[in-house]
Amino acid sequence: xxxxxxxxxxxxxxxxxxxxxxxxxxxxxxxxxxxxxxxxxxxxxxxxxxxxxxxxxxxxxxxxxxxxxxxxxxxxxxxxxxxxxxxxxxxxxxxxxxxxxxxxxxxxxxxxxxxxxxxxxxxxxxxxxxxxxxxxxxxxxxxxxxxxxxxxxxxxxxxxxxxxxxxxxxxxxxxxxxxxxxxxxxxxxxxxxxxxxxxxxxxxxxxxxxxxxxxxxxxxxxxxxxxxxxxxxxxxxxxxxxxxxxxxxxxxxxxxxxxxxxxxxxxxxxxxxxxxxxxxxxxxxxxxxxxxxxxxxxxxxxxxxxxxxxxxxxxxxxxxxxxxxxxxxxxxxxxxxxxxxxxxx
Amino acid sequence: xxxxxxxxxxxxxxxxxxxxxxxxxxxxxxxxxxxxxxxxxxxxxxxxxxxxxxxxxxxxxxxxxxxxxxxxxxxxxxxxxxxxxxxxxxxxxxxxxxxxxxxxxxxxxxxxxxxxxxxxxxxxxxxxxxxxxxxxxxxxxxxxxxxxxxxxxxxxxxxxxxxxxxxxxxxxxxxxxxxxxxxxxxxxxxxxxxxxxxxxxxxxxxxxxxxxxxxxxxxxxxxxxxxxxxxxxxxxxxxxxxxxxxxxxxxxxxxxxxxxxxxxxxxxxxxxxxxxxxxxxxxxxxxxxxxxxxxxxx
Numbered sequence: 049x050x051x052x053x054x055x056x057x058x059x060x061x062x063x064x065x066x067x068x069x070x071x072x073x074x075x076x077x078x079x080x081x082x083x084x085x086x087x088x089x090x091x092x093x094x095x096x097x098x099x100x101x102x103x104x105x106x107x108x109x110x111x112x113x114x115x116x117x118x119x120x121x122x123x124x125x126x127x128x129x130x131x132x133x134x135x136x137x138x139x140x141x142x143x144x145x146x147x148x149x150x151x152x153x154x155x156x157x158x159x160x161x162x163x164x165x166x167x168x169x170x171x172x173x174x175x176x177x178x179x180x181x182x183x184x185x186x187x188x189x190x191x192x193x194x195x196x197x198x199x200x201x202x203x204x205x206x207x208x209x210x211x212x213x214x215x216x217x218x219x220x221x222x223x224x225x226x227x228x229x230x231x232x233x234x235x236x237x238x239x240x241x242x243x244x245x246x247x248x249x250x251x252x253x254x255x256x257x258x259x260x261x262x263x264x265x266x267x268x269x270x271x272x273x274x275x276x277x278x279x280x281x282x283x284x285x286x287x288x289x290x291x292x293x294x295x296x297x298x299x300x301x302x303x304x305x306x307x308x309x310x311x312x313x314x315x316x317x318x319x320x321x322x323x324x325x326x327x328x329x330x331x332x333x334x335x336x337x338x339x340x341x342x343x344x345x346x347x348x349x350x351x352x353x354x355x356x357x358x359x360x361x362x363x364x365x366x367x368x369x370x371x372x373x374x375x376x377x378x379x380x381x382x383x384x385x386x387x388x389x390x391x392x393x
Numbered sequence: 394x395x396x397x398x399x400x401x402x403x404x405x406x407x408x409x410x411x412x413x414x415x416x417x418x419x420x421x422x423x424x425x426x427x428x429x430x431x432x433x434x435x436x437x438x439x440x441x442x443x444x445x446x447x448x449x450x451x452x453x454x455x456x457x458x459x460x461x462x463x464x465x466x467x468x469x470x471x472x473x474x475x476x477x478x479x480x481x482x483x484x485x486x487x488x489x490x491x492x493x494x495x496x497x498x499x500x501x502x503x504x505x506x507x508x509x510x511x512x513x514x515x516x517x518x519x520x521x522x523x524x525x526x527x528x529x530x531x532x533x534x535x536x537x538x539x540x541x542x543x544x545x546x547x548x549x550x551x552x553x554x555x556x557x558x559x560x561x562x563x564x565x566x567x568x569x570x571x572x573x574x575x576x577x578x579x580x581x582x583x584x585x586x587x588x589x590x591x592x593x594x595x596x597x598x599x600x601x602x603x604x605x606x607x608x609x610x611x612x613x614x615x616x617x618x619x620x621x622x623x624x625x626x627x628x629x630x631x632x633x634x635x636x637x638x639x640x641x642x643x644x645x646x647x648x649x650x651x652x653x654x655x656x657x658x659x660x661x662x663x664x665x666x667x668x669x670x671x672x673x674x675x676x677x678x679x680x681x682x683x684x685x686x687x688x689x690x691x
């Protein structure tokens with residue numbers, strides 16, 4: 049085990065220990081937000097892989113999460129399996145859809161790929177998740193409701209054992225995040241980045257484009273689906289609303305906003321996406337100078353849109369990326385002043 | 394047979410609106426290199442401004458046509474100003490950036506406009522449509538009754554498409570726009586004001602989107618999301634035109650309208666037309682050489 053890997057494992061363990069303790073003692077609403085934050089963080093992490101590493105744009109990541117959620121919901125509600133099986137089926141379903149979406153992506157890139165994935169997100173949002181023809185999968189208009197489930201015999205549900213679900217989710221996120229950071233420098237990661245920088249050059253160097261692009265789409269969809277598969281557990285039911293087109297667009301916006309090339313930015317974005325709207329709607333009402341005001345969810349999405357625009361003009365590498373550069377710059381400046389050489393990055 | 398004709402009329406009306414929306418996308422994409430995902434949202438916002446004037450601020454004693462006229466003018470003026478604002482506040486600053494970055498910025502615009510509209514006009518509320526012609530008026534051509542509003546849509550779409558084409562072909566500013574869309578660098582070397590051309594494209598594109606939005610209200614479930622989501626149909630039509638050709642785009646719009654309407658004879662589903670749009674997009678992108686689209690993206 050190299051020292052760099054050891055540092056990463058240590059940082060991940062500390063982050064896990066701290067994050068797992070944070071929601072303890074807060075009310076159910078915040079515990080639900082914590083679970084949701086990790087689910088959204090998985091969605092953003094899937095974009096770190098697909099966009100940050102491989103350079104493929106996708107506007108249907110919430111669709112993958114939704115397929116994972118519906119598949120998991122269907123498995124628990126219809127077949128009453130152990131929840132780990134439901135999660136596995138959810139991830140497998142998302143992976144399969146990812147491969148299918150990856151097929152047109154073999155010929156497309158950039159904005160045409162954005163158009164196709166937008167169309168896929170819209171078809172799932174308006175058709176598959178809502179139409180009678182797919183009731184076996186979506187459970188009809190009411191969706192699936194998952195009141196209690198167990199994983200490895202550990203009781204989990206949305207009302208009483210929310211923390212158990214949160215801790216398992218967080219552990220999985222830390223694991224997948226660590227794997228993603230390591231993937232960046234591995235052989236597959238180098239091939240991915242070669243595809244991002246130039247598909248032609250990558251193909252010339254012998255990178256199997258078909259295999260690695262499909263793999264990237266499948267893995268990315270599986271990551272989003274892994275988060276989504278826990279949605280029925282955390283929320284208690286599945287409905288089309290959380291996985292509609294605008295969530296996909298928010299994923300893309302927030303992933304870019306936070307820094308689409310960095311794994312910690314996904315965690316940051318997930319927390320942003322889950323907590324900020326709830327805090328806004330909870331505390332954002334009252335009266336100011338005699339005027340009643342109420343800050344609704346819409347203000348959050350307006351803020352996301354405006355922040356994204358400002359960020360893309362001013363900080364192209366995202367919030368996390370910019371912070372990293374600043375810290376690195378400060379460190380090298382300090383090093384230069386003190387006459388010591390400090391290794392950056 | 395009469396049923397088929399009725400569906401054809403509906404399809405052509407929808408198609409006219411898709412054509413209009415797609416024209417704006419192609420216009421903006423060709424001259425500024427921005428693929429505008431917020432096009433539906435922009436049309437939606439202007440349409441709601443018109444709706445507000447029509448239902449909110451009109452005086453009940455005014456004759457109907459005055460409120461209609463005022464509403465349409467308000468919507469169009471707002472649309473033009475919004476287009477100019479977007480160009481000057483945002484897209485002027487990112488002209489040299491990658492087309493994907495510009496497209497992602499339009500997603501930010503989409504989210505902001507969508508939420509602002511849902512904040513002002515409430516998302517899931519039923520809104521009465523804006524009728525340009527009397528709602529019940531019909532013409533009968535060869536035993537087929539055609540609603541006056543359908544005729545308004547089809548005629549307006551064709552007129553605007555030809556008007557835009559003539560503007561691009563026969564006026565000096567239109568020539569400037571075509572020059573910029575071919576190559577901004579050489580156009581600027583020839584003295585074409587590239588910045589002003591971009592601003593006018595945004596204004597025109599936004600105007601056409603507003604017209605499409607106002608015209609479509611009698612035919613769809615009129616709320617903030619449904620108009621924003623028209624973007625996918627508009628993009629499908631624009632892709633049929635290769636994101637370049639205006640006549641092919643108009644044709645594609647009408648074709649898509651028919652393709653989305655005929656299946657509803659057999660399939661009662663709100664979502665199914667979206668699947669048709671996606672299949673059209675996939676078919677166009679797989680059949681055509683995708684790299685052909687990169688040409689217009691500077």
